[in-house]
Amino acid sequence: MLRFFLTLTVLLSAAFSNVIAQEITPPKGKVEVVQDQKITQLEQQYKKMNLRNQVVDGYRIQIFFDSGSNSKKRATEAMDSFVSKYPTCRVFLSYKEPYYRVRVGNFRTLNEAVGFQKRIISDYPNAFPVKEKISFKELE
Numbered sequence: 001m002l003r004f005f006l007t008l009t010v011l012l013s014a015a016f017s018n019v020i021a022q023e024i025t026p027p028k029g030k031v032e033v034v035q036d037q038k039i040t041q042l043e044q045q046y047k048k049m050n051l052r053n054q055v056v057d058g059y060r061i062q063i064f065f066d067s068g069s070n071s072k073k074r075a076t077e078a079m080d081s082f083v084s085k086y087p088t089c090r091v092f093l094s095y096k097e098p099y100y101r102v103r104v105g106n107f108r109t110l111n112e113a114v115g116f117q118k119r120i121i122s123d124y125p126n127a128f129p130v131k132e133k134i135s136f137k138e139l140e
Helices: 002-017 037-052 071-083 112-122
Strands: 055-066 091-096 099-107 129-135
Touching: 055 071, 055 112, 071 091, 071 099, 099 112, 099 129, 112 129
Parallel strands: none
Antiparallel strands: 055 099, 055 129, 091 099
């Protein structure tokens, strides 16, 4: 019985050792997608509608906050001053009792926010990054 299994094993291994893998190369061709242009328009409209109200975690740099009399005026002056120095950066004025806040930028990561903070630190020494919900559309 042992001889039978041994012989069977040797024959099977000899049979499978002669099998050589064949490489099959698919024929080269061209795939053409034919679709109505309205499908592409519908896809773009769907993307716009879904991204319009989507918010993500992000960061901004807070350059000003103050409360008391004339704090709104000082916040507006801080905004105008920032816009004159950095015209390409977005500026946000918010009021959460009792403070007016001026925050700038839309940054996806803390590293991006800190990098921008280092650029403006000479003009705004009290600036610091703040975690905030940012519209996905604003990041584009």
